[in-house]
Amino acid sequence: MSISRVLSVNRGEIAARVVKAAQALGIEAVQAVSQADRESMAAQLADRTVVIGPAPSRLSYLDPKLLVHTALATGCDALHPGYGFLSERAALASLCAEHGITFIGPRPETIAALGDKLEAKALARAAGVPLVPGTDRIADAAAAQAAAETLGYPVLMKASAGGGGRGMFIARSAADLAAGFDKASNEAREAFGDGTMYMERYVENARHVEVQVFGDGKGHVLHFGERDCSIQRRYQKVFEESPCAAMPQALREELHRAALSLVASVKYQNAGTVEFLYDVNRQEIYFIEVNARIQVEHPVSEQVTGFDLIQLQFRVAGGEPLHYTQDQIPVRGHAIECRLNAEDPYQDFRPSPGRITRWQPPRGAGVRVDSHCYDGYLVPPFYDSMIGKLIVTAATRAECVERLQAALARTEIDGLTTNLPLLRHIAQQPDFIDNQLNTRWLETTGLPAFGAKQE
Amino acid sequence: MSAGSNIKPQDVEGLIELFKASNWDEMHVQVGEFELFLSNDPKAVGPGKAVAAPAAPLAVSVAAPASAPATAPASIAHAPVTAAIPDGLVAIRAPNLGTFYRAPKPGAPPYVEVGQTISEDTEVCLIEVMKLFAPVAAGLRGVVREVLVKDGQMVEFDAPLILVEPAK
Structure with a gap:
């Protein structure tokens, strides 16, 4: 291990996790905090804590120069970015490299390439990874109808210059295309000065699946199984599990192959996640994007593989070879994570920061809680609302669901409003128990049922 | 011992x-x-060293030169130098973490000396972050009574830098 002292530049549970992982490997941990986080768990655990700036993120956690200056001034030889904040900003990785600091993550050029959606798709296509079937530019409604016959309805018409839903519509028939095409094209022309349209297959019944990968930077890549993160609200994941129990083994193997083929093609370094859309009706997978960092939901992969992925990040960044073969990483059992947030599910998920007067997470076999909270901890109002992650593990999904229900029932948090009632509600839903889920389930079924229960 | x-x-x-x-x-x-x-x-706030105030911002020596951090790692030990702010004095504090400099460039006279009268917009020191040098304005009128930080020291956000006796 060539790393002797690391600067942890994130906050919340992941900062505490990074500090502990470093110390477990004999690495000294310096924690950079904003003024609002000087009493935080990570600050308490770290060998040294430095206050880098005031509470607002742009003056503290989002300033790459400040972070690298802190690393240099405190004699750190490595920097762990966590997730969010600057973790996928190539500029931070480059600045570290320029100053001889090991950035614990992918190379800056990999972060830049995969962060650009078009370039990422081009890389995926070149690596033989399936993308959502679609077309090039479509001239008029008649051409759209011909293309839709090949793709199969429903289809999604999109503005080539577009974004934010402008010029976009779903067509379930030739009549829908005839009725909508000119209107959408005009809307795109007005909004973006370009009325060019193209078509993609619309996936009605989609799951979000993703593959945890690791690379040594020289072309050796491994996966640590997949995760199913279909329970989402406004593209924010709420529950994540591993493996994706709804996926047949043959397709799972194809999924893993596709992910590895993409990351091998860029000689990926360190931890990453390749995200896919799983078209359940057609039994196909389509590439979405690569997250070039560790993710919030990495613990479910740790639970079913037995690896500590944060420690592995340190080992790989420190130059240790990734000396495993794929068959040394079997997936055993089932793990489910849910995210505890300081937000009010009865008030449109309004954030509810404040002081925790009682923090009593569940304990017991197969129960893990990754959190930075404690009795008396003040959840500051400046950052995201996640206060912890409950992760349960069991031999099968069915047992795991039961364990999750019991663990949620035993969780007690006082002093502020949390989404715990919603998590308990979801864990009791027949669709969740039977694994009849897709990416729209929470918004179309789960939340309305929760609201109804509230009456 | x-x-x-x-x-x-x-x-x-x-x-x-x-x-x-x-x-x-x-x-x-x-x-x-x-x-x-x-x-x-x-x-x-106790007199002298803030023994019972671990949460106070600390100004710590930069033992590792910026050019060679990996070969000369600084001691991780803290060097608490935070003094209590004496009655009647006000501290000018660090706007962010950085390296403290008393003078605009090496060899130049310092921005301010003890005993000097200053006004709100008097520049009193520099805070450097990755070769970006930002002057710090006094923000109050008064007389400089003490400079708490040594030239070239790393200071944390909000660390007291210079003590000023405010004008009546």
Whole structure:
């Protein structure tokens, strides 16, 4: 291990996790905090804590120069970015490299390439990874109808210059295309000065699946199984599990192959996640994007593989070879994570920061809680609302669901409003128990049922 | 071995018990390098070193030159130099973490000297972050009474840099 002292530049549970992982490997941990986080768990655990700036993120956690200056001034030889904040900003990785600091993550050029959606798709296509079937530019409604016959309805018409839903519509028939095409094209022309349209297959019944990968930077890549993160609200994941129990083994193997083929093609370094859309009706997978960092939901992969992925990040960044073969990483059992947030599910998920007067997470076999909270901890109002992650593990999904229900029932948090009632509600839903889920389930079924229960 | 290292935890506990049993407002004990300050006022700041204030911002020497951090790692040990702000004085504080410089460039005279009268917009020092040097304005009128930080030291956000006696 060539790393002797690391600067942890994130906050919340992941900062505490990074500090502990470093110390477990004999690495000294310096924690950079904003003024609002000087009493935080990570600050308490770290060998040294430095206050880098005031509470607002742009003056503290989002300033790459400040972070690298802190690393240099405190004699750190490595920097762990966590997730969010600057973790996928190539500029931070480059600045570290320029100053001889090991950035614990992918190379800056990999972060830049995969962060650009078009370039990422081009890389995926070149690596033989399936993308959502679609077309090039479509001239008029008649051409759209011909293309839709090949793709199969429903289809999604999109503005080539577009974004934010402008010029976009779903067509379930030739009549829908005839009725909508000119209107959408005009809307795109007005909004973006370009009325060019193209078509993609619309996936009605989609799951979000993703593959945890690791690379040594020289072309050796491994996966640590997949995760199913279909329970989402406004593209924010709420529950994540591993493996994706709804996926047949043959397709799972194809999924893993596709992910590895993409990351091998860029000689990926360190931890990453390749995200896919799983078209359940057609039994196909389509590439979405690569997250070039560790993710919030990495613990479910740790639970079913037995690896500590944060420690592995340190080992790989420190130059240790990734000396495993794929068959040394079997997936055993089932793990489910849910995210505890300081937000009010009865008030449109309004954030509810404040002081925790009682923090009593569940304990017991197969129960893990990754959190930075404690009795008396003040959840500051400046950052995201996640206060912890409950992760349960069991031999099968069915047992795991039961364990999750019991663990949620035993969780007690006082002093502020949390989404715990919603998590308990979801864990009791027949669709969740039977694994009849897709990416729209929470918004179309789960939340309305929760609201109804509230009456 | 200093006299301070002879103080045992039970000695400190004894002193705390003594203080609790008394009707004193404050107690200050100094034995060699050992210093204990107890107060019933939660806002009280002890004299001298802030022994009982671990959350206070710390100004720490930069032992590792920026050009060679990996070969010369700084000691991880803190070097607390935070002084209490004496009555009647106000501290000009660091706007962010960075390296403190008293002068606009090496060899130049410092921005301010002790005894100098300053106004709100007087530049009193530089804070450097990755070769970006940002001057710090005094923000108040008065007379410079003490410069708390050495040239080239790393200071944390909000660390007191310069003590000023405000103009009446």
